[in-house]
Amino acid sequence: MDATQTRERILGAADALFGELGFDVTTTRDIAERSGVNKALIHYHFGTKDDLLEALLEGYYAKLGEALTAALGRRKGLAAQVEEVLDAYADFLAEHRSFTRIVQREVASGRHVERVVQRTLPMFQLGMTWLDEALTGAPRDFDAVQVLTTVYGMVVTWFTYGEVLRQLSGKDPFAPAALAARKRHVKKVVSLLLAEVEGRR
Amino acid sequence: MDATQTRERILGAADALFGELGFDVTTTRDIAERSGVNKALIHYHFGTKDDLLEALLEGYYAKLGEALTAALGRRKGLAAQVEEVLDAYADFLAEHRSFTRIVQREVASGRHVERVVQRTLPMFQLGMTWLDEALTGAPRDFDAVQVLTTVYGMVVTWFTYGEVLRQLSGKDPFAPAALAARKRHVKKVVSLLLAEVEGRR
């Protein structure tokens, strides 16, 4: 087993455990056992447990950024781009279930708020730049911050409250059909929003 | 100092600390120090640290339930009731900032998911019962689960991502004017949704 494999195994185990148990309760011994390596290797390869979280987030946000950038380049026009970005974002969360859990857990409280905020901010800033152009002259209360937070919140909350929704409906909220339905709903709400902006301009 | 005061002080300190640091990192020594009581009193009055969290959540959800029930009784008609409930929920989150932080941190990962899910579920079920009646015959993708999650997500995300929004806009997202603007936006989005439901029925 070479160093790259060892690193990947540790990252994979940490990802799973942070997503299940949260960072604070997960111990380096848990991670070592899950990844099948000696605990001291975590420190050899990553330094501290905090640094391991940093490495994990770094990887996630790099991939998310690529996915969103690719989505933006796929089609022209605001409405079409919104759909592509929504698909990309929702698909990313669906494929990386730990990511939502880790981020939602750490974005508003705990020791890693700044770590997460500083990585989320550029995404929001990009969204703002893009939406500001599109929403010029939008009616009151439909400025870019409001719209961005609304769209972001509709998507991320589905994943965050998945367990509530599962028990509420008796169905798997992460099944492909359920996710497709959620995407359709969000897109429709967004199109209502955009129609409102266009109509009142 | 009587027992009731002691309990309140412990609960207050726990509330603040769990909201700032998260449950797992907060120690009983932290709580004792913040509340100005001896650490053993936490166990005397509440049992385990987990039981303390339970007591805190119990108190929160009782109050939230009352606030929402009162809001529902204030006016008649779906649109008016939605506004009242939105106001009540947003005001509750604004006045209890720790609540959002604790709940958002524990609802999707960690050792207390079930504890939070079991308390959030009745709220969602109530919302479903109410919206199901109102949304009978709603168009595809506008069923109660979808609408409820959307409205809930728009509100809770503003509070969860407050720090991102603060750095994004350079303004305090929790200032009264900012919260009022958020409420207006959410209400407008909801009214667009309801108009869509009515118009397509």
Add this chain to the structure above:
DNA sequence: CTCGTCGTTAACCATTTGGTTAAACCAAAC
């Protein structure tokens, strides 16, 4: 073959944690 580098291991360590326990304290009732 020797040396240097990298990755790995097993053992170690100081510190901290949630919870326990028995004694002390306090106020009210008798």
Add this chain to the structure above:
DNA sequence: GTTTGGTTTAACCAAATGGTTAACGACGAG
């Protein structure tokens, strides 16, 4: 004054944690 019940205190404890360290093994280059 004594007793009782409730509250509080100071000390204690076993277990666990993140991180450290020195030794070992493997491999490639000279």
